[in-house]
Amino acid sequence: MKNFKLTLILALLAVSNIVMASNNDPKPTNSEVSKQLSLILGTPSFRVSDNDMLAKVHFMVNKKSELIVLTVTAENEMVEDYIKSRMNYEKINNSSLEAGKEYLINVRIVAK
Numbered sequence: 175m176k177n178f179k180l181t182l183i184l185a186l187l188a189v190s191n192i193v194m195a196s197n198n199d200p201k202p203t204n205s206e207v208s209k210q211l212s213l214i215l216g217t218p219s220f221r222v223s224d225n226d227m228l229a230k231v232h233f234m235v236n237k238k239s240e241l242i243v244l245t246v247t248a249e250n251e252m253v254e255d256y257i258k259s260r261m262n263y264e265k266i267n268n269s270s271l272e273a274g275k276e277y278l279i280n281v282r283i284v285a286k
Contacts (some may be wrong), residue, residue, distance in 0.1 A: 207271060211279065214241075214264045218256055218283060227253050227283040233261065235271045240264065244276065257281060 229248035233241050243262045246254040271277065 207266070210266050211261075214266075215257065215260050215281065218253075229253050229257055229281045229283075230278065231257055231261065231281055232276065232278050234276045235266065235273050237273045239266055239271075239273070241266055253283060 227248065227250055229246055231243065232245045232247075233243045236242055240263050241261050243258050246257045248254045248257070
C-alpha cells in the first residue's frame with residue numbers, strides 16, 4: 175500500500191511538474207507524455223529522505239522514439255543515477271515529441 179501511494183504521488187507530481195527552465199528547451203505539454211514518463215521512472219528502490227528530492231532532466235528523443243538523457247541535475251547523486259538508468263534509451267509511444275528536439279522537465283521525488 176505504501177509503494178502504491180508513493181507511485182501515485184510520483185505520477186501526479188510528474189504530470190504537474192513538467193515545466194520549461196529556459197526558452198531553448200521546449201516542455202512536453204502532453205499529459206500522455208507525463209504519464210509515460212511517470213511509468214518509466216516508477217518507484218525508487220532507495221529510501222527517500224525527509225525532504226522532497228528535485229531533479230532537472232534534459233533529454234531528447236531519437237528517430238526510434240527512444241529517450242536519450244543528456245543531463246540530470248539533482249542534489250543527490252543517487253537520484254541522478256536512478257533517473258539516468260530508468261529513462262535512458264526507453265521507448266516512448268507518443269508522436270507529440272519530435273525526434274532530435276531537446277526537452278527539459280523537472281522531476282520531484284516525494285518524501286513519504
